[in-house]
Amino acid sequence: MSTATKKDKQTKAEARKRSEELMHAAILFAGDSGDGMQLAGTQFTNASAVFGNDVSTFPDYPAEIRAPAGTLGGVSGFQIHFAHQKIHTPGDRLDALVAMNPAALKVNLKNLKEGGVLIVNSDEFTKANLARAKFDANPLESGELQPYRLYKVPITTHTLEAVKETGLPPKQASRCKNFYALGLVFWLYDRPLENTLRWIDTKFAKVPAVATANALALKAGYNFGDTAEIFDLRYKVLPAKLEPGIYRNMTGNQATALGLITAARLAGKPLFYGSYPITPASDVLHELSARKEFDVRVFQAEDEIAAMCSIIGAAYAGNVAATGTSGPGVALKQEAIGLAVITEVPCVVVNVQRGGPSTGLPTKTEQADLFQAIIGRNGECPLPVLAARSPADCFDAAIEAVRIAVKYMTPVMLLTDGYIGNGSEPWRVPDVGSLQPIKITHATDPETFQPYLRDEHGARPWAIPGTPGLQHRIGGLEKEHITGNVCYDPENHQKMTELRARKIENVVHDIPDQDVYGQSEGDLLLISWGGTFGAVRTATEDLVHDGRKVGHMHMRWLNPMPANVADILKRFKHLLVCELNMGQLQFVLQARYRVETLGLHKVQGKPFMVHEIAEKAEEILGGN
Amino acid sequence: MSATATKPNPKQYKSSQEVRWCPGCGDYSILTQLLKTFADLGVKKENTVIVSGIGCSSRFPYYVDCYGFHSIHGRAPAVATGVKVANPDLDVWVITGDGDGLSIGGNHLIHTIRRNVGLKIILFNNKIYGLTKGQYSPTSEFGKKTKSSPFGAIDHPIHPISIAIGAEVTFVARCVDVDGKLMQQVFRRAAEHKGTAFIEVYQDCNVYNHGSFAYASDRKVRDDHLVYLEHGKPMIFGKEKNKGIRLNGTEPEIVELGKGITPDDLLIHDERAPSPTHAYLLSRMHYPEMPEPVGIFRDIELPTYEQLLHSQIHDVIEQRGKGELEKLFTSGDTWKVD
Incomplete structure (x- = not known):
């Protein structure tokens, strides 16, 4: 074939296919929990991020590693929102859905926009699978998918054909179907394959046949989109105009780990991380375990309690110390957290919240540990509490938590959640030189040393074992003011309780004033904390754009709260607290500020949709 | 040791705090012997940390002039592990009891021992809950009548040394509170041991369980x-x-x-x-x-947890170079926005 002819054919093929530019798109890869959907989603995310889009992701998977195949409970999904503009959420409604089996279709179809792209693996729509997904009739034939742009692709068959030359047995060969689906979606959204091909090479370097098979499947999926007559429209989402800099894609748990490493480095200290595996916090443990070149001392403890106690010991001995866990783990740690409060030892407790109570919904998100964080211990036991608002923000929040812990000699609780812990977004790499050092001073002078003599912030000295002449005893029994000796004196207990409380109140001097986005006064203030930031901010943007007198107060600091909160609350007619619980921040605000608030509560193991916030706001605003 | 003149006096290791155990308690003798051992070995006060849990025995740290941490019930081995890993140069002693170490804290004891963390653990076994005023403990005899078992305990007792050996202990010994000489020998050997040293001391609670070890303490x-x-x-x-x-x-x-x-x-x-x-x-x-x-049942040498942990860090640094934040931040796929 001559070059001219080849080119001619290509042009014809391209001409056949229309291309449409989009500001943003939300897509979902959904399949059985063993179908490799998380991997496909992660690869699509990375390719889009490197391409220059703003991205926001939401991996959603069952608690079972391999739930019964083909069942509704076993569906695993990875949602990606990628955009030509700044975005805050993984998207409400889907522009495209890839359903690898009937169950994945059943679970996710309701989120697909009318007219949205629906790619199904038609091979899997067998009688047995349809029954497992509780379909009475085959939806591919019943006409119920009429409202969507349905593409029935025999993904399994195509994959097997594509990888035939590698000689892999059929079972193994069919595992490459996630890459086939990924290739097809890459074509659909005009993404380059190079990134993923490189990743395949590295990941499967030790099993070349698998590497080749995955690469073949990926290319086959892409080429099918390119050549098959049925695909006549593809989409372009151009790079976003983000703040200049170097970026990388990061999950919240990765960001937390990097933040802790960075904080320790800024403090000139080794990092001690004591933790017990728990979903969805284990990725922090994994990330830190792999970073030993930063002198990270990772201790995988025998249980949650030991993890907490070990960080108290390590902090007492002079390390920057942290633990990571989720709700049930925090419940187990609370007695030991109280020990850190009364011994005034600096440490950080990261709580990647999940659905509760008890074991609850291990892999699903919720924000129902605010009470547990602020008031969930025996005795009068205050500690600073802050919450990260997005995956990338976990980095800054972790550093802030360490900074406050060592300055005020206190445990600090950092709240994140499964949604931002597992979700990802682009992270602008900070300039290392611009990061503020964390100043730590240890007591060394035996002449002036008193274990519970407080500085101007209310903090006691950090005297570490090994320092000559400063031998002293601390513990869980009440301390005498200044000397730190055991003391049961009634007035002393009152005084010490007040001193501990005041110390935590003093943290207010180290936290920025509360800001309000949108209108600074008006009809409605939307209030949020933690991972709900994105949905509430997006809803506010839309409402403000529509001329509504609406503001958004997103609270990073939950204990203490910034000094100007009381004033902000007075400036709006209505206060709507949006949280993934039954009204915990609402309760705290009402108690603290004596204000009437409204609540938007969701406990479905899922993040807020933007439209849920907007609809509630419109309901309150009425015709205003 | 020849330089007796320069050897510190055990009294130098006493803290200013008044000892508050019941008169006649076996704990006094254990305290005395440990202070003598410290003096004998000339240990540096500032490099010594005593961590305890909750119970009568766990008041121990208050009475010694070194770094002390009176933690929470059963958790002393976990706190002490953090201390030892953070600074392996410290000599870390754990004081616990039969309730603290074998009931509420049984899990930590087992796992600390199996890791071979370099801690010296002294378990004061008096076969009773003393501080809560006399309930049966995990080491109480079957049929033991106490306040919480007026018709006799129906729990079978646990045997601390068997537990320690089951958890692969590298040093394990037993003493009786009245035998100061043996205690000193054992404490000294424990101090010299690199991994976990576990010592059970038969200790008389003269208020709630007096004479339970008379067979082992009565000279006759x-x-x-x-x-x-x-x-x-x-x-x-x-x-x-x-x-x-x-x-x-x-x-x-x-x-x-x-x-x-x-x-x-x-x-x-x-x-x-x-x-x-x-x-x-x-x-x-x-x-x-x-x-x-x-005396000493077992004394073998195996790498300690803190040694292994720090040598792993050392090896990774050798291999990858000391961690640099710039490199860490830009690891993985990055892209530039102008």
Whole structure:
């Protein structure tokens, strides 16, 4: 074939296919929990991020590693929102859905926009699978998918054909179907394959046949989109105009780990991380375990309690110390957290919240540990509490938590959640030189040393074992003011309780004033904390754009709260607290500020949709 | 040691705090012997940390002039692990009791021992809950009548040394609170041991469980009820040194020396046996059927947890170079926005 002819054919093929530019798109890869959907989603995310889009992701998977195949409970999904503009959420409604089996279709179809792209693996729509997904009739034939742009692709068959030359047995060969689906979606959204091909090479370097098979499947999926007559429209989402800099894609748990490493480095200290595996916090443990070149001392403890106690010991001995866990783990740690409060030892407790109570919904998100964080211990036991608002923000929040812990000699609780812990977004790499050092001073002078003599912030000295002449005893029994000796004196207990409380109140001097986005006064203030930031901010943007007198107060600091909160609350007619619980921040605000608030509560193991916030706001605003 | 003149006085290791155990409590003697050991070894106060849990014994740190941490019930080994990993140069002692260490804190004790963290753990066993005023403990005898078991305990007791051996302990010993000499020897050897050293001390609670170890502490009878373990020596015991322990199949039995039985027929104590079988067998010898061994059951050398942890860090740094934040931040796929 001559070059001219080849080119001619290509042009014809391209001409056949229309291309449409989009500001943003939300897509979902959904399949059985063993179908490799998380991997496909992660690869699509990375390719889009490197391409220059703003991205926001939401991996959603069952608690079972391999739930019964083909069942509704076993569906695993990875949602990606990628955009030509700044975005805050993984998207409400889907522009495209890839359903690898009937169950994945059943679970996710309701989120697909009318007219949205629906790619199904038609091979899997067998009688047995349809029954497992509780379909009475085959939806591919019943006409119920009429409202969507349905593409029935025999993904399994195509994959097997594509990888035939590698000689892999059929079972193994069919595992490459996630890459086939990924290739097809890459074509659909005009993404380059190079990134993923490189990743395949590295990941499967030790099993070349698998590497080749995955690469073949990926290319086959892409080429099918390119050549098959049925695909006549593809989409372009151009790079976003983000703040200049170097970026990388990061999950919240990765960001937390990097933040802790960075904080320790800024403090000139080794990092001690004591933790017990728990979903969805284990990725922090994994990330830190792999970073030993930063002198990270990772201790995988025998249980949650030991993890907490070990960080108290390590902090007492002079390390920057942290633990990571989720709700049930925090419940187990609370007695030991109280020990850190009364011994005034600096440490950080990261709580990647999940659905509760008890074991609850291990892999699903919720924000129902605010009470547990602020008031969930025996005795009068205050500690600073802050919450990260997005995956990338976990980095800054972790550093802030360490900074406050060592300055005020206190445990600090950092709240994140499964949604931002597992979700990802682009992270602008900070300039290392611009990061503020964390100043730590240890007591060394035996002449002036008193274990519970407080500085101007209310903090006691950090005297570490090994320092000559400063031998002293601390513990869980009440301390005498200044000397730190055991003391049961009634007035002393009152005084010490007040001193501990005041110390935590003093943290207010180290936290920025509360800001309000949108209108600074008006009809409605939307209030949020933690991972709900994105949905509430997006809803506010839309409402403000529509001329509504609406503001958004997103609270990073939950204990203490910034000094100007009381004033902000007075400036709006209505206060709507949006949280993934039954009204915990609402309760705290009402108690603290004596204000009437409204609540938007969701406990479905899922993040807020933007439209849920907007609809509630419109309901309150009425015709205003 | 020859330089007795420069050797510190045990009193120098006492803190200013008034000791508040009940008069006549066995804890006093343990405190005295540990202070003597510290003085004898000339340990640096500032490099010594004593961590305890909750219970009578756990008040111990307040009475010693070194760094002390009176933690929460059962958790001392976990706090101490954090201390030791953070700074392996510190000498870290853990003081616990039968309730603290074997009931609420049983999990931590087992896992600390199996990791071989370089901690010296002294478990004061008085077979009773003293601080809560007299309930049966995990080491109380079956049928023991206490406030919480007025008709007799229906729990079977746990045997601390068997537990420690089951958890692969590298140093384990037993002492009786009235035997200061042996305690000092054992504490000293524990101090020199690199991994976890676990010491059970039979301690009399003279208020709630007085005399529960009389068979092992009463001068008149104790020699007939205890075997003093000596490495490489046949296991002979009795006031007259006329009895010994012989192995009959896999079970130990008491034999009388003479009448054709010589020390050569007896079980030879081997504290360095690589297999824990011998030590375990000794740990199963209980009064009144058998004399109970005291002294060092087992003392073997294995890498400690903190050594392994730090050498892993060291190796990774060798391999990858010391971590740099710039490199860390830009690891993985990055892109530039102009």
